[in-house]
Amino acid sequence: MLPAFEALFTGAFGSRRAVLETLTRSTPLILTGLAATLAFRAKIWNIGAEGQLVIGAMSGYFAFTLFGGFPRAILFVLIILFSFAGGAAYGLLAGFLKVRFRVDEIISTVMLNYIAAFFLSLMLSSIGPWREEGSYYQQSAEIPEAARFPVFISDSRLHVGFVIALLAAVAVWILLEKTPLGYEIRAYGFNPVASRFKGTNVSGLVMLTLALSGGLAGLAGASELYGIHHRVVMDLSIGLGFTGIIIAMLAALDPFGVVIVSILFGGLVNGAFKLQIVTGVPSAFISAIQAIVLLFALSAAVLARYRIVRSVEDAG
Amino acid sequence: MLDDLLQTAIIVSILASTLRIATPILLAALGELVTERSGVLNLGVEGMMLMSAFMAFMVTYFSGSIWLGVLAAAATGGLMGFLMVFMAATLRVEQIVTGMALNLLGAGVSLFWHRLLFDKTQANVATIDIFRPIHIPILSDIPYFGEIFFSHRWMTFFALMMVPVIWFFLYRTKYGLQIRAAGENPRAVDTKGVSVIRLRYFATIFGGIMAGIGGSVLTLGASPRFVPGITAGVGWLAIVAVIAGNWRPYRIMLASLAFAFLQAFSLQLQGIGVQFPHQILLALPYIFAIIAMMGSRARSEAPSALGLPYFRE
Secondary structure, eight states: HHHHHHHHHHHHSSHHHHHHHHHHHHHHHHHHHHHHHHHHTTTOOOHHHHHHHHHHHHHHHHHHHHHHSSOHHHEEEEEEHHHHHHHHHHHHHHHHHHHHHHOHHHHHHHHHHHHHHHHHHHTTTTTTTTTOOOOOBBOOOOOOGGOOOOBBTTOOBBBHHHHHHHHHHHHHHHHHHHHHHHHHHHHHHHHHHHHHHOOOOHHHHHHHHHHHHHHHHHHHHHHHHIIISSOOBBBBBBSSHHHHHHHHHHTTTTTHHHHHHHHHHHHHHHHHHHHHHHHHHTTTTHHHHHHHHHHHHHHHHHHHHHHHHHHHHHOO | OOHHHHHHHHHHHHHHHHHHHHHHHHHHHHHHHHHTTTTTOOOOOOHHHHHHHHHHHHHHHOOOOOHHHHHHHHHHHHHHEEEEHHHISSSSSOOHHHHHHHHHHHHHHHHHHHHHHHHTTOSSOOOOOOOOOETTTGGGGGGTTHHHSEEOOHHHHHHHHHHHHHHHHHHHHHHHHHHHHHHOHHHHHHHOOOHHHHHHHHHHHHHHHHHHHHHHHHHHHTTTSSSSTTTTTTTHHHHHHHHHHTTHHHHHHHHHHHHHHHHHHHHHHTTTTTTSSSHHHHHHHHHHHHHHHTTTTTTOOOOOTOOOOOOOO
């Protein structure tokens, strides 16, 4: 057992290279974790970060196909804007369905995840416009060096997306804790009926929250596309959106908590690869562990509360 | 092309596969109906089905007994149902989050065990013998109708049979009434001296078992090998079928058949080589699911206490 933990730990945090790779892997998780945090604070159950990530990445790639020749800095800004807007539009769609047609956002976002995957597959299919010429694989041509997210620490894959993720965490914290909009989001999550009576434009609030949440997931898509894959591939996101939900819950919906939990989860993923090499245990066990951790954390939170209630009853 | 499409044989084939594809959706949806009627919103159906599909495959592969595989799937579903209701009714954790955790659990654990047990044998992919269709004597010889209705695997007949059974149970038995009351007005049930918690345990575990059997259909009734993520949204379609079917057994059956028809239709179009992007066809059931949800809330018969934990005063 001990060698396994050792392998997991050294693989995650054991060397400079490992730490940098852990941070690289935490980057999309921070963004999807923030996406879940923002929506869940309003008790809006956005399960669609997976799809919003895909649409965001696709939208970001679309920016590249339009403005590929622009100067690097301008292209970078356009990619960020497009990715955020793409994810936001996809989130907004779920919001619109919710306020206009009363379609439960859980269902619509899950369905939109599948639809996004088929849309991606269509664009990369043999008749799709993005398919790399003559490629056997369902992927686009490689994005040239000049358009990628720059790596800012040598000898690693740690790209500027990590900085964006940290900035996003600060932005979400400021939004939630320091602005009137953040107050309304939290108030709506606490008591939607009261928000309505208070005169809040609830429809607008729901749509805006889902759009912002989707936008954050869209940024995760850009980060993976321009920082890691460097081309549009079918598995842009293998569960990054869902892992973001776990992270948000474990972080108790706190933006900075999301950063910390994401780095731990990034380490788990990273360490799991070393673990697989050393012990032969498939790295997929991490996704099982994450779900089990979530179940325990949910139970533990309740059990901790339960004891307090009991002691009060006993006293009375 | 259109002529081909209209050929009777193709229509018959589409309708026959509609029933086949509807089977897992319908089984899970009927289970979810009973669960939701008791007031528990179980969003973990997808994860339960995925885990059960894998367990069915694994147990059948190692034991050589396909019926043991069905049993394992039902037990897996029941166990995950227990987990769901323990968190929902006893610990009173947010049910939506618990359901999502079950989905992630099913995806993660099935992927891990699949990698651990089967991925090493890359050269020869692990396969099992799956159930064969039953051709009901005489009836299956009726032209067209025989193929559409009477030549299916047992689970299809079982699923269709469960529609009136569940209806009878919910609307014509005392226990069914209690379950519905637990979802509608739990305090009233409690006042009558019946345990709301126990009803919810029964209903959720039952729903899990049904989802488990539904999951087993995806492997034992359809595919000789297991692919990670084999459910591909079937569990979610089941949840949508319950809502679109307005929490009534027969309408849920119709909703399940509608989803299945769209899938059967797109499979058939691909099969006969129609030049149309198949991704659009494959996305149809999910698009239709959203459309089916639009406006279905207005005439909703959703249980009033759905998703709410019960606190005894």
